[in-house]
Amino acid sequence: MTQAFRIENEGLINRDKKLSFKFNGKTYFGYEGDTLASALLANGVHLVGRSFKYHRPRGFFGAGVDEPYAVVQLYRNGETEPNIKATEQELFEGLEAKSVNCWPSVNFDIGAINNFLKIFLPAGFYYKTFMWPKSFWYRIYEPFIRKAAGLGVASTKHDNERYEHKYEYCDLLIAGSGPSGLAGAYAAAKNGAKVILAEDKPRFGGSLLTSDVNIGNQSGKDWADSIVAELKTMPNVIVKNRSQIFGYYDHNMLVMSEKVSDHLPSTKKYHPNKRLWYIRAKEVLISSGSIERPIVFGNNDTPGVMLSSAAKEYLKVYGVLVGRKPLVFTNNDSGYETAIEFKKHGVDPIVLDSRKNPESEIIDEAKNLGINIKNSYVVVAAQGYKKVKSADIASISEDKKQLGKIENIQCDCICVSGFWTPTIHLASQSGNKTKFKEEIDAFVPGQSKQNEITLGAANGVFSLEETLKTSFTAGSKLSKKITENDNEIAIPNVVEKKSSQHDKFWCVPLPNGKNYKRFLDFQNDVAVSDVEIALREGYRSIEHVKRYTTLGMATDQGKTSNLNGLQLVSEIENKVVPAVGHTTFRPPYTPISIGAIVGREVGKHSKPTRKSPMHSWHEKNNAVFVDAGVWLRPRYYKRGNENLFEGSKREAKNVRTNVGVCDVTTLGKIDIKGPDAAELLNRVYTNAWLKLPVGKARYGVMLREDGIVMDDGTTTRISENHYHMTTTTAQAANVLSHLEYYLQLVWPELNVNVVSTTEQWAGAAIAGPKSRDLLQKLFPNSDVSNEGLPFMGYMEGDLFGVKARIYRISFSGELAYEVNVESDYGNFMWEKIIELGEEFNIQPYGTEALSTLRIEMGHVAGSELDGRTIPFDNALEGLVSKKKDFIGKRSLQRSAFIAEDRQRIVGVIPLDKQTSIPEGSHLVKDDKAPLPNPKLGHISASCWSVEYDNPFSLAILKDGKNMIGQKLFAMSPLKNKVIPVEIVSSHYVDPKGERVRS
């Protein structure tokens, strides 16, 4: 294929590097520096997709972020990405892209039948049609809408690309590298301020790349290049291209998406695909420029109709002619600039100007070049289906209401200019109350809300001279405030052509007897008639009109459609535009990959992984791990072909008969010191703490102020003013915050310090009837007899030269100890326990056996202390002091908490003693009762009792105290199970607690 529309000696592309690419399966060539759009246009391809609703043919309308149509599905390096604007995607060797929203192909699209049914598909069509019959929604309407909705398909594969987040702080953040951005950045950088300059396009310079101006005796582009080159050498400046600042958030936090690799065939090793920058700026200079707005006329969505500025950009930046018989339709001088560029490259344009008799330097130049200009003329309708073939044009009366005789002229593209709309999205997101500027028929930023200032075209200033002057001044002033430097910068002299006033004309009336679709919003297929319907049906607020018609929605966010939509509403409503107001601009300004937002926090990186010091031993010994909060804990140690059930049963049984060892490092540990430590514990826990002797541990329960159990654990008095508190693994962080809250805010008079020591101690629970024998071997010099170290006793010991803390506490219900050593000695301790335990048939046990042991003992854990239970519910009311006050005590008097039939923990056994009861099952009286079957309680934890060799569960049951002996049903609709059960005591094994004291 030849690039038939590429011209010589123009553009900024690299003609030495030819690139091949595929579009809809066909191979084309372009050059390095092209976008997919410019390369397709160079090959004469104008048809890129089908429209959202009517499946009308779609071409290119813009040349950058403003593009509403040319959205493609991109294939790169084995991955696919939807929602890519062809006008933004840089060409690389081997690029592949396909059209979206068409089937079977863009040339022959079955959905295009909607175009002929459009009379039935007006605004609100979905809302009105799919309402009845109700039963049709799930089966018919929703699948149909799902299939019809959206542009492109998301990949279902894992995304192998890497995305990074970065935090940055700066004095001045500058959004956009056009003339105002460059001037502001340069002035601030010269004053020594820390500056970040962000440009969303690959090339810096903005409008200077395409406009015919001179700055300081250089062309605009050369001036921009020299400024950027100098900024890049300055250590206090970060200059970023391909970087879109898409959101302005609270407290001057802006977020920028940097496309690091999208322009390359594949991402370089160790490089991210995109980098998301969170930038906290002291001052923000918004120089985001403006977007040309269309004039509305019949069939204005036909491929070949595009913004005149886009046509100029394709010519000046890419050396591409968008047509050889261009028609320029304008209401201001910008159209003439495009016409002049065409003429300079040997193409004869025709200019239709809606104005009667405009005069300016630019128009004079066009006239001198011999360009055919028709004043008071408009395009009535574009003709041609997949490409513009001709245009119906007519003269228009001064009041813009009457069309003259319609003539048809040949053309292959229509370049439209309806004047300029400042890009105020960022300013508006910052909270700036925008104001309507009558002279330019558009909104501009008003009073700054945060530390932001908007300059240049984004502020409605279209003269280069004024833009540079105000931007240099702003850059100097803002940076001076921060750095206190005041380096005067001479403002270069500017040569630009003066332009004349634009015409307040935006929509061509329909000729008699014609019913052309006149589109306002090209992305969402919203035509003038749709907005008219919405207003006729009573929608008044612009926000409602937007939602009813979809005007200005989706990825486009009304970049080209917003103001014309407002003009229409204000015209019909007989209001002025500012009274109609505009819809809210919300971030992101342009679509951002979900991957970039998520960053590195995917898969196992979504949260930290904490491992105990004994982790590598567990790994070597076939541990199967389970996530316990952010910790990895052994669930069981697999032997041979054992499964979880068999392995955990073996481990639990060994604890009941011999001795087992469990890694309990993950338990939360808090060191508490100070003369008022006992008083703090006494207020935090429900039971009494003032009389706990040194060398003794006590079990405690703490509540929230609302009376709900927050956590439980043991606390040991190490010395007079020193306590060691343990918490559950899950609540460790919350308990520390809780203690800090009371110490810092409620009872600052208490002289106590708390600090987390979870990671400082490695812990091993040694449990089973032979645990004392093993302990004696581990600590030959200590008296660990029942008298020397009684139940709930504490002592320090010497573990072969390592200082250890020994607690006689038990979670398993067996005779048990917990040994703690400093973390670095954790592995040493563990290996010693295994080594010396061998003669007692020691086996390590994991969390599954740990659960089994505690469940059959009726010890509560997280599944019972689930944020919904009070001490009574867990049979812990014996630990609630009647004498003293404590956190949450007053709440326990609430009537629901003292009700006679209050829920309470019970044991549950299946009648067949075979069927395990799924956790979460509901307990009901009658399994045949009609739904919703009244729920009496739920199964909180289930195990296979190793003591009795049958299933056993714990449940929280209404009136549990009086339900012992009752027969109920455990129902699990999820597992489709109904199990007849008997309610028993929650203390299934050793109800008197003799073993722990033996």
Next chain:
Amino acid sequence: MLYINCPHCGMRSQNEFSYGGDASVKRPELNKEVSDQEWDNFVYNRKSLRGKHLELWQHISGCRQWIKVERDTATHEIFRTFKADEEVA
């Protein structure tokens, strides 16, 4: 993301903090007879006002101190911050 001036550490981003609710709530003294209404007001009832609000934050990934922040709940503007024991005038 808010930018909060921790009175101990200086300006830090919101993701270092956790929110702690209305700072004007006073816990009834221990061992004091408290009516149901008074206790409900302490545990549950909050004004949830729009506008200037004195609230608690904990600098959880920093100095771990609880601080008081005077913030506008509608605009997110932060006026002043205080240490836990500082009186708010």
